[in-house]
Amino acid sequence: MTAATLTGTALVLHGHFYQPPREDPWTGIVPEQPGAAPFHDWNERITAECYRPNAELGTFEHLSFNVGPTLLSWLEVHHPDVYGRIVQADGLAGRAIAQAYGHAILPLCNERDVRTHVRWGILDFTHRFARRPAGMWLPETAVNDFVLRVLAEEGIRFTILAPGQIDADAPPRSGLYRWRDPADHDLDLELVVYDAALAHTLAFEAPTSRRIIDSALVLGGLVVAATDGETFGHHHDGADEVVSQALALAEPAYGVRVPRLLDLLDEAPPTTEVRVRTSAWSCAHGIGRWKADCGCHTGGPEGWNQAWRAPLRRALDLLRDWSIEVFERRGRELLRDPWAARDDYLGLLIGARSWDDFAAHHIIGDGHQAGVLLDAQRNALLMYTSCGWFFNDFAGIETLQVLRYAARSIDLHQQLGEVPPVDAFLDVLAEARSNDPEQGDGRQLWHTQVLPH
Numbered sequence: 001m002t003a004a005t006l007t008g009t010a011l012v013l014h015g016h017f018y019q020p021p022r023e024d025p026w027t028g029i030v031p032e033q034p035g036a037a038p039f040h041d042w043n044e045r046i047t048a049e050c051y052r053p054n055a056e057l058g059t060f061e062h063l064s065f066n067v068g069p070t071l072l073s074w075l076e077v078h079h080p081d082v083y084g085r086i087v088q089a090d091g092l093a094g095r096a097i098a099q100a101y102g103h104a105i106l107p108l109c110n111e112r113d114v115r116t117h118v119r120w121g122i123l124d125f126t127h128r129f130a131r132r133p134a135g136m137w138l139p140e141t142a143v144n145d146f147v148l149r150v151l152a153e154e155g156i157r158f159t160i161l162a163p164g165q166i167d168a169d170a171p172p173r174s175g176l177y178r179w180r181d182p183a184d185h186d187l188d189l190e191l192v193v194y195d196a197a198l199a200h201t202l203a204f205e206a207p208t209s210r211r212i213i214d215s216a217l218v219l220g221g222l223v224v225a226a227t228d229g230e231t232f233g234h235h236h237d238g239a240d241e242v243v244s245q246a247l248a249l250a251e252p253a254y255g256v257r258v259p260r261l262l263d264l265l266d267e268a269p270p271t272t273e274v275r276v277r278t279s280a281w282s283c284a285h286g287i288g289r290w291k292a293d294c295g296c297h298t299g300g301p302e303g304w305n306q307a308w309r310a311p312l313r314r315a316l317d318l319l320r321d322w323s324i325e326v327f328e329r330r331g332r333e334l335l336r337d338p339w340a341a342r343d344d345y346l347g348l349l350i351g352a353r354s355w356d357d358f359a360a361h362h363i364i365g366d367g368h369q370a371g372v373l374l375d376a377q378r379n380a381l382l383m384y385t386s387c388g389w390f391f392n393d394f395a396g397i398e399t400l401q402v403l404r405y406a407a408r409s410i411d412l413h414q415q416l417g418e419v420p421p422v423d424a425f426l427d428v429l430a431e432a433r434s435n436d437p438e439q440g441d442g443r444q445l446w447h448t449q450v451l452p453h
Helices: 042-057 069-078 080-093 111-129 145-153 196-204 209-219 239-254 261-267 309-334 338-349 355-362 367-382 397-415 422-429 442-450
Strands: 009-017 064-067 158-161 175-180 188-193 221-228
Touching (some): 009 209, 009 239, 009 261, 064 069, 069 111, 080 111, 111 338, 175 221, 196 209, 196 221, 209 221, 209 239, 309 338, 309 367, 309 397, 309 442, 338 367, 397 422, 397 442
Antiparallel strands (some): 175 188
């Protein structure tokens, strides 16, 4: 099914609601963040400006959406009423889709990490929304054939992409398409391609409700637009009321349907096949933003560079690869199947299963050591959170957060009597330099802003 096969006009707005995990890896508490004043931290500020008003307006009943699992965990504890309204909205309308767990750039991950992020995303969604997800949001919509293959193999039916991510001479317009695995033609996945112009308007121009609906009517057929959910109230004051009104009035006032994506896919499964580029929605250079000084950044004075991105990734890769050897070696002594235990570990953390149940299925050695080993892996996964590379400088709070996950993973391995390659790690990290001379290089930042935690 493409836009041309749809009778009438259908409008689907998708909100990707997500915040970088902000908890201190040792205490689990979000520290005070002065930039979020007058609120204690950014989670609190954005909840007040976006998550709460959209939940109270009933927006989640009309909006296609995903909420990052780490954000849902925080909301569940700190604002259970907001969390409850989001879950209840999906129970009424069924518009939520899952998100790969840790917001890592999946095309840059190794195979086991891709599968764990996908499996944890499915597990978290199923636990919270009491149903298995049909769709999954890819962090930064970062995609390649391998990532789509994993989604298909793990039972995911569809994902959402930008038109420029489709490998074609001319990008397709908003609509539904099908990807088929070039290595296994029996494996396929449905792709929802959003309209770039309307998505840009939502993200940067704060349109009125009428303008949103008029845009859909002009385009006709299926019109999908995807943007950060924080657009609706945090990035644009009052946009929460605008989008709520647009979705509530679209059909009764203008005859524009506001269907679920799943219903559209069921009505007429897409037959037009397309290929994908290795790409993301927020980088004009494929996925360069998370591995190189590609030119993409957010904020910062003129002349600043992001040459620090490459050594940051190489340092973390060095630590990750070392931790794999430890996990397999020590895991054989403690766990029936170390990798299967890791894939199930999130269920223990979010309360989807009890310790006794988890231990009965997975643990064959010392339970405490098994828990420490698994949590070292959890921190190693979180140290690839995409926000660490997204912004303008190595000394930003998001990059320091991923380094603190690395430090916590090192700390947990040391508790097991292992000797992490800290010197080699810091030798590589020292190649990364902040644009602020006072912050220095990676070794200096590690000692001044990471180890004190």
